Amino acid sequence: MASHHSSSSVFTTFKLCFCLLLLSFIGMASAQLTTNFYAKTCPNALSIIKSAVNSAVKSEARMGASLLRLHFHDCFVNGCDASILLDDTSNFTGEKTAGPNANSVRGYEVVDTIKSQLETSCPGVVSCADILAVAARDSVVALRGPSWMVRLGRRDSTTASLSAANSNIPAPTLNLSGLISAFSNKGFNAREMVALSGSHTIGQARCTTFRARIYNEANIDASFKTSLQANCPSSGGDNTLSPLDTQTPTNFDNAYYTNLVNKKGLLHSDQQLFNGGSTDAVVNTYSTRSTTFFTDFANAMVKMGNLSPLTGTSGQIRTNCRKTN
Numbered sequence: 001m002a003s004h005h006s007s008s009s010v011f012t013t014f015k016l017c018f019c020l021l022l023l024s025f026i027g028m029a030s031a032q033l034t035t036n037f038y039a040k041t042c043p044n045a046l047s048i049i050k051s052a053v054n055s056a057v058k059s060e061a062r063m064g065a066s067l068l069r070l071h072f073h074d075c076f077v078n079g080c081d082a083s084i085l086l087d088d089t090s091n092f093t094g095e096k097t098a099g100p101n102a103n104s105v106r107g108y109e110v111v112d113t114i115k116s117q118l119e120t121s122c123p124g125v126v127s128c129a130d131i132l133a134v135a136a137r138d139s140v141v142a143l144r145g146p147s148w149m150v151r152l153g154r155r156d157s158t159t160a161s162l163s164a165a166n167s168n169i170p171a172p173t174l175n176l177s178g179l180i181s182a183f184s185n186k187g188f189n190a191r192e193m194v195a196l197s198g199s200h201t202i203g204q205a206r207c208t209t210f211r212a213r214i215y216n217e218a219n220i221d222a223s224f225k226t227s228l229q230a231n232c233p234s235s236g237g238d239n240t241l242s243p244l245d246t247q248t249p250t251n252f253d254n255a256y257y258t259n260l261v262n263k264k265g266l267l268h269s270d271q272q273l274f275n276g277g278s279t280d281a282v283v284n285t286y287s288t289r290s291t292t293f294f295t296d297f298a299n300a301m302v303k304m305g306n307l308s309p310l311t312g313t314s315g316q317i318r319t320n321c322r323k324t325n
Contacts, residue, residue: 032311033151037130042122049114049131053138056110061250064139065203066107071136072199072304073105074129076186077164079308081157082128084165085111085321091159098165103239104206108322111135115321128321129154133305140301143202145252146294148302155315158324172209172267176277179269186307188300194273194282195296196304200244201256205266207232207240213268219275221263228266242266257287 038045057064074084077095084101085108086094095101111131118126130152141147170182183193213220214228224246231240243249244266245256256270260283265271274283286293316325 033153033306033309035149035151037152038122038126042118042125044121045118045126045130046134048117048121049134050138052110052114052117053135054142056107056113057139057142061143061202062204063107063110064143064250064252065199065244066105067110067132067135067139068199069203070105070107070111071132072196073101073165073169074132075304075307076168076170078157078161079310080129080133080154080305081308081310081315082132082154082318082321083157083160085128085132086157086160086324087322089323093162094160095162095165098162098169100169100171101165107135111321115318119319124317124319127154127156127315127317129156129309131321137301140252143250143252145201146298148298151302151305153309153311155310155312156318156321156324157310157315170269172205172269173212174269174272176272176275176279179272180278186304188303190279191282191296192300192303194279194286195293195300197270197273198254198256198286198293198297200267200270201248201254202250202252203244204241204249205244206238207242208238210242210266210268213266213271217268217271219263219271220265224264244270254286254290254293257283257293261287 053064053067056067070084071080073095074080074082077083084095084105087096088094096105111128114131114135115128118131133152133154134150137148137150168182168185170179174182179193180190183190183196188196210228211232211234214225214232215234228242231237231242245259246264247255247259259265260271260274263271265274273279286296319325
């Protein structure tokens, strides 16, 4: 009996160890990101970032949307590793000149300001990738949107990919099926894709990104179309801006979805979310229940921030976000 008892306890111990090992592998990427990562090494990190973001958004509300977009365009290209911030070098062409980013992505100077303040307070500790993640959250909060706990501990890449930026960031010309698959490739379901698209409740878009919609498409409100054509001619004026949400362009709210229901989506990809397809029901829900949208958006942002982070000894902590150490 004794030998039977000891062998079964050994087996139980083995099973327990194996399960723990399996769990540690499954949770490895997210487990290494923690909300209190800088609690001891840079206790003022979050307040420094928040204060700089609030100041930037106060002087220009649009900057909140720009900082949110920086994080999104970073995470969708080889993970949240601040590769988008790297300038071109003799060894690689960065992501700043990629189609979705050139003459479009902005906010680099705000990140520089935050980084220099953090380097003064605690040199070589806070990564540029974490700055982007926290600044995105603080921007949404500054524009009266939801908050969420940002997991931290990402490290910075030592290279960037122009080709990945050109192929991985969803284009404003995509149809619903293309949007679903672009987000599915990053692990998001259709509902999460619709929630993240709600970031278009703030920010502005260039005429070149919605010209085809306002001159060629039928599923658009007539007066909305006419007002947009006044600012965006059929040729020329490529860089003229229009708000993505004409109702409350500097408020993070659910008006974006109300616009879609009323055929007032600015981009082709926006209106695709409400055009007789599989995501109409989610848009309807978000248009009438802002708390549901806020909850889903916050959860999807946490998930996006977990995309392939560099942790442990991978990557580095850049001293200057624009170049490797």
